[in-house]
Amino acid sequence: MTSGFHYQEELSKCSTMEDITGPNGLVQRMVKDAIEQILQNEITDYITDEKSKGNTPQRNGTSPKKVKTFYGSIDIDAPRVREGEFEPEVIKKRAVIEEGLEAQIISMYAKGTTVRDIVSHVQALYGIELSPASVSNITDKIMEEAREWYSRTLDVFYPVVFLDAVHYKVREEGRIVTKASYVALGINAEGRKDILGIWIGENEGAKFWLKVCNELKNRGVKDILITCIDGLQGFPDAIKTVFP
16 A cells, blocks of 8 residues: 655744644654554555455455554554455554554664664564565665655755754664754745755764754755854854855
């Protein structure tokens, strides 16, 4: 089943971190889309298996489910089957997705975790056997679109670019660590806001911002009229090095 969620288009609509991580923000919609694709793959595998046994199950639309997650409640459309007893493994009735499974879904979208690692991790934590084909159908599409968005050519000139970092704590290998999301938000000559890129770092520093500016230049940006930044030491020099 082809997803109707277009990541590049949705990312371009985000202008604040609230648009990304807030209620019904980009992260929640990404999780919803990933879950629904997994469910569709599960029901396809179920129908194929049942037909091989001589049964004739058919799809019977969807039913709404509310799933409680680490990022808040998410409404999903769970597929149903006629003349069968299909119950999805990933989302049981009144299920709660644990943080570990969410981490895998986010990884599929953002980090390109290998199919083998995703399958093994979900199996180890939850005893759920996802087929490699089901995982690949999601990760292949997601990572292709993510790479296209991250490497897309930018405008030559931006009148205004906002550069800022948001700090947050995440669980990584059993520890709580601090990460920083570096966000570049540009306003183009037509006045349209566009997220130029999002980068993840250990913490905010001028050297990392220098790397960000170099990447913007490599993707086509030649001039920025006004750069809006905070008072981080060395930040202005990092920008002037790339955009004098």
